Amino acid sequence: MNKNLYGKLALTNIKKNRLMFLPYIITCIVTIALFYTMNSLVNDTALKNIPGGNFTIDVMKFGSLLFTILSLFFLLYANSFIFKRRKKEFGLYHLLGMEKRHVRKLLRLENLLIALLTILAGIIIGLVFTQVVGLAMSMTMKAPLASNIISILAIIKTIGTFIIIFFIIYLYNVKQIHSVHIIELMKGGQSGEREPKAKYLLALLGCILLIAGYLLSFTVNNPKLDLNAMITAVVFVVAATYLLFIAFSVVLLKMLQRNESFYYNKDYFTLISTMLYRMKQNAVGLSNITILSTATMIVMTTTISLYFGVNTMVNNTFQFDVSITNTTEHEAEQQQLQSFIDNQKERFNVDIASLISYRGGQFAADLTGDGKEDFFRILPLEDFNTLTNERITLASNEVLLLKSKETAELQSINLNDESFKVKDKVEELPFDTSLADNIEDSWIYVVASLTGEFAQAADLENSLTMYQDFNLQGDSKQVNEFSHAIADEAETIGNVYVEAKSIYKETVLGSFGGLLFLGIFISVILFAETALMLYYKQISEGYDDRHRFAIMKKVGMSEKELKRTISRQTLIMFLAPLAVAVIHLAAVLPLVMKIIGFTAAMDHTMVVLGSALFAVILFTIIYGVTFRFTEKNYLRIILHSSKLKP
Amino acid sequence: MGILKVQNVKKVYKSRRGARVEALSDISFTVNKGEYIAIMGESGSGKTTLLNILASLDEVTDGEVLLEGMNYKHIPNDELAAFRRQHLGFVFQDFNLLDQFTLKDNIFLPLVMANLRVKEMNAKIKDIAAALEIEHILNKYPYEVSGGQQQRAAVARALITSPSLILADEPTGALDSRSAQELLDLFAAFHQAGQTIIMVTHSVYAASKASRVLFIKDGKINNEIKKNAMNEDITQQIFDMQSAAVTRRSTSL
Ligand SMILES: Nc1ncnc2c1ncn2[C@@H]1O[C@H](COP(=O)(O)OP(=O)(O)O)[C@@H](O)[C@H]1O
Ligand SMILES: [Mg+2]
Numbered sequence: 001m002n003k004n005l006y007g008k009l010a011l012t013n014i015k016k017n018r019l020m021f022l023p024y025i026i027t028c029i030v031t032i033a034l035f036y037t038m039n040s041l042v043n044d045t046a047l048k049n050i051p052g053g054n055f056t057i058d059v060m061k062f063g064s065l066l067f068t069i070l071s072l073f074f075l076l077y078a079n080s081f082i083f084k085r086r087k088k089e090f091g092l093y094h095l096l097g098m099e100k101r102h103v104r105k106l107l108r109l110e111n112l113l114i115a116l117l118t119i120l121a122g123i124i125i126g127l128v129f130t131q132v133v134g135l136a137m138s139m140t141m142k143a144p145l146a147s148n149i150i151s152i153l154a155i156i157k158t159i160g161t162f163i164i165i166f167f168i169i170y171l172y173n174v175k176q177i178h179s180v181h182i183i184e185l186m187k188g189g190q191s192g193e194r195e196p197k198a199k200y201l202l203a204l205l206g207c208i209l210l211i212a213g214y215l216l217s218f219t220v221n222n223p224k225l226d227l228n229a230m231i232t233a234v235v236f237v238v239a240a241t242y243l244l245f246i247a248f249s250v251v252l253l254k255m256l257q258r259n260e261s262f263y264y265n266k267d268y269f270t271l272i273s274t275m276l277y278r279m280k281q282n283a284v285g286l287s288n289i290t291i292l293s294t295a296t297m298i299v300m301t302t303t304i305s306l307y308f309g310v311n312t313m314v315n316n317t318f319q320f321d322v323s324i325t326n327t328t329e330h331e332a333e334q335q336q337l338q339s340f341i342d343n344q345k346e347r348f349n350v351d352i353a354s355l356i357s358y359r360g361g362q363f364a365a366d367l368t369g370d371g372k373e374d375f376f377r378i379l380p381l382e383d384f385n386t387l388t389n390e391r392i393t394l395a396s397n398e399v400l401l402l403k404s405k406e407t408a409e410l411q412s413i414n415l416n417d418e419s420f421k422v423k424d425k426v427e428e429l430p431f432d433t434s435l436a437d438n439i440e441d442s443w444i445y446v447v448a449s450l451t452g453e454f455a456q457a458a459d460l461e462n463s464l465t466m467y468q469d470f471n472l473q474g475d476s477k478q479v480n481e482f483s484h485a486i487a488d489e490a491e492t493i494g495n496v497y498v499e500a501k502s503i504y505k506e507t508v509l510g511s512f513g514g515l516l517f518l519g520i521f522i523s524v525i526l527f528a529e530t531a532l533m534l535y536y537k538q539i540s541e542g543y544d545d546r547h548r549f550a551i552m553k554k555v556g557m558s559e560k561e562l563k564r565t566i567s568r569q570t571l572i573m574f575l576a577p578l579a580v581a582v583i584h585l586a587a588v589l590p591l592v593m594k595i596i597g598f599t600a601a602m603d604h605t606m607v608v609l610g611s612a613l614f615a616v617i618l619f620t621i622i623y624g625v626t627f628r629f630t631e632k633n634y635l636r637i638i639l640h641s642s643k644l645k646p
Numbered sequence: 647m648g649i650l651k652v653q654n655v656k657k658v659y660k661s662r663r664g665a666r667v668e669a670l671s672d673i674s675f676t677v678n679k680g681e682y683i684a685i686m687g688e689s690g691s692g693k694t695t696l697l698n699i700l701a702s703l704d705e706v707t708d709g710e711v712l713l714e715g716m717n718y719k720h721i722p723n724d725e726l727a728a729f730r731r732q733h734l735g736f737v738f739q740d741f742n743l744l745d746q747f748t749l750k751d752n753i754f755l756p757l758v759m760a761n762l763r764v765k766e767m768n769a770k771i772k773d774i775a776a777a778l779e780i781e782h783i784l785n786k787y788p789y790e791v792s793g794g795q796q797q798r799a800a801v802a803r804a805l806i807t808s809p810s811l812i813l814a815d816e817p818t819g820a821l822d823s824r825s826a827q828e829l830l831d832l833f834a835a836f837h838q839a840g841q842t843i844i845m846v847t848h849s850v851y852a853a854s855k856a857s858r859v860l861f862i863k864d865g866k867i868n869n870e871i872k873k874n875a876m877n878e879d880i881t882q883q884i885f886d887m888q889s890a891a892v893t894r895r896s897t898s899l
Binding site for chain 1: 701703723724726727728730731736738742743744745746747751754755756758759760761763764767803807
């Protein structure tokens with residue numbers, strides 16, 4: 001046989017099996033395009049220069065690595081589906097006298113053909129996609145991003161990576177050909193599937209694990225500390241999902257089957273028995289889809305929450321637009337910065353509002369006498385009186401405390417073995433303390449006179465810091481520019497430090513924009529995997545079911561009944577993973593909220609709930625469309641051959 | 647009394663590329679109630695096509711088929727399934743049992759489709775399972791029993807609706823000779839009990855059990871042997887007819 005013949009055979013094979021190959025090819029192209037896009041962006045110089053850009057690059061580098069591994073498994077999985085269906089074809093080749101090395105050659109050519117086609121198409125689409133993503137990223141990060149038109153490095157990396165991946169796929173197929181006997185190849189995927197046995201113990205274990213996993217998710221309080229509990233919860237829920245689909249479903253269906261008057265009913269008879277029969281090979285597929293769907297929705301929820309939570313988070317962190325901090329010995333520098341601000345504000349057309357200035361210090365000591373060191377802040381009584389227009393006086397060994405959970409019962413506090421009387425509890429301080437409440441709930445605020453014993457005990461004089469907080473009023477763009485100008489000036493002057501809300505927001509948006517992008521990216525990949533899984537499941541079942549439905553038709557099932565049974569069956573197969581995934585999502589939402597609350601310090605409940613709802617709706621729509629598409633192909637396969645033909 | 651009338655039936659398959667295959671050219675025959683008809687012919691002569699048409703699984707290109715006076719053409723499409731269920735029973739060469747069902751559920755399938763109650767179904771299966779000697783394996787799955795047992799379950803499925811006509815396409819084709827013999831004995835017994843049967847077969851022995859043998863060649867019935875008495879041995883006649891066909895073919899080459 002000559003080379004040309006192989007080439008032709010390879011091409012015909014791909015054409016002939018296009019119903020199976022097409023989604024595989026599309027998957028390859030999409031994967032390659034996404035891979036190129038990611039790598040092209042990582043190499044983007046412009047991205048490095050925007051605030052938070054480096055963080056985004058780091059995240060994407062990690063993501064790219066993850067993605068490479070994922071791509072390999074993903075494409076191997078898709079390939080194995082096709083290969084399983086084609087076993088018979090290869091068995092036939094053997095029977096017709098083709099040697100294994102001939103088959104190998106054929107496989108090599110097929111693989112090469114697909115590799116060339118998909119890598120080329122993938123990179124071209126990737127080039128276009130990079131521009132789109134670059135633009136989208138520029139917009140989400142609120143910073144210009146000039147993407148390279150073509151990244152040679154990314155192209156080389158893409159080609160190299162996927163040649164290796166396709167080679168691994170080829171090796172896998174060759175190994176399959178060699179390890180399988182001809183008779184088995186001939187039987188293909190058709191070999192007698194035995195009905196699964198009801199495994200009550202496993203079903204029970206699945207229920208227990210599920211409940212345990214859910215409970216853990218509800219009870220984990222501090223995600224950072226209870227990392228083990230969190231991982232356990234995830235492992236439990238994943239394991240429970242598999243067990244539920246593998247064992248519980250069978251137990252449930254068997255139970256329905258045992259109820260004869262229910263089972264021997266036109267509407268359920270074939271439905272229940274087919275699902276039962278199918279469960280063995282379906283269960284894993286359904287569980288995979290469920291877990292992927294859950295993961296997709298969790299990533300979507302987290303991403304959306306974080307993005308929409310940025311404003312809340314920034315506002316929670318900064319009550320004022322600009323905060324200037326310096327130690328008392330560098331008051332001169334602060335004055336210098338102050339005059340810069342006064343001189344420049346007109347140029348930026350910005351007004352200064354609600355300026356407050358006070359002094360204070362931060363210390364750590366075991367004030368409450370419970371053996372634990374607490375952080376505490378001191379606000380001088382003098383500044384407190386000025387800010388609040390009050391005339392409170394304290395004896396030398398007296399202090400005031402900010403009212404909080406910790407301080408509610410305290411009558412006195414200790415510092416350096418001295419005891420200080422708590423004269424009163426202050427309802428609120430003249431500046432915002434919510435940040436401290438949000439992040440570290442153990443801050444204690446002490447109001448003490450600069451000349452008192454407490455200030456001496458804390459050596460306040462030598463660590464007194466000056467704070468100046470104020471807002472900027474004006475056009476937001478000019479506020480931002482002015483903030484930058486102030487920050488730059490402070491850096492030039494030195495020893496005076498500036499934190500500005502709008503600069504912080506830029507940085508956060510930079511890192512969160514990257515996160516958002518990554519979240520969308522991962523969601524797309526996870527979803528693509530889900531869709532592919534769904535597609536291959538439906539198609540491979542279609543081929544098996546077609547024989548089954550042809551028989552039913554002969555024995556007296558009408559086309560209408562047939563279609564109804566099929567649509568019921570597909571609806572259940574559609575709804576089951578989705579429903580379980582949504583329940584999973586609901587169960588892990590408290591955990592997601594805690595993680596978000598923890599990392600983003602924001603009022604998250606409504607944001608997370610809204611995001612979850614949005615994620616579920618969006619996911620259901622896309623999933624539904626995909627399902628519709630695969631179902632149509634499934635129906636085409638089934639009805640094609642049973643159409644009034646034996 | 648004709649239970650089945652086949653009049654000038656013609657079947658032409660058109661491939662998508664436009665090629666025409668005339669599977670049946672002009673077939674006419676009548677089957678009386680209680681008759682046991684064997685159809686013989688070379689591979690590709692149109693036997694399966696004819697059976698499928700009788701089964702209302704395929705439509706004629708021309709001509710007419712009437713079962714108990716009902717013209718297939720006049721039965722609306724959505725009633726065809728019910729019609730098949732009520733009037734016809736099928737036995738196939740490859741059994742066509744569904745792996746997802748136990749033998750019992752396989753046999754119940756047409757009854758469930760007909761909305762029968764569980765009680766009635768259980769009553770019906772009792773006698774049939776006893777007659778076919780499959781009572782002890784009713785709860786087994788098809789892949790757990792032998793080919794002969796599977797085919798007997800398929801026969802039970804065909805009989806359980808008490809159809810006016812049983813159609814069997816090479817029912818012994820996939821069986822070993824002992825199982826084949828047993829199945830043919832069963833068919834003969836059903837025939838004696840009054841069941842009308844049409845069976846496509848390659849086996850001279852199988853055909854010899856029938857009361858009438860039709861020979862199909864190139865889509866036409868070109869010969870017929872009829873028993874005058876129930877116990878008449880027509881084996882030699884069938885054999886002669888077959889070898890004549892073979893001789894004719896080899897001389898015409
Ligand atoms: N669905 C079909 N489409 C096209 N041609 C067919 C179809 N079914 C059967 N034929 C053709 O009709 C002829 C008769 O086939 P068939 O009835 O299966 O023969 P037999 O059962 O006697 O072996 C054959 O030439 C066959 O190729
Ligand atoms: Mg045939």
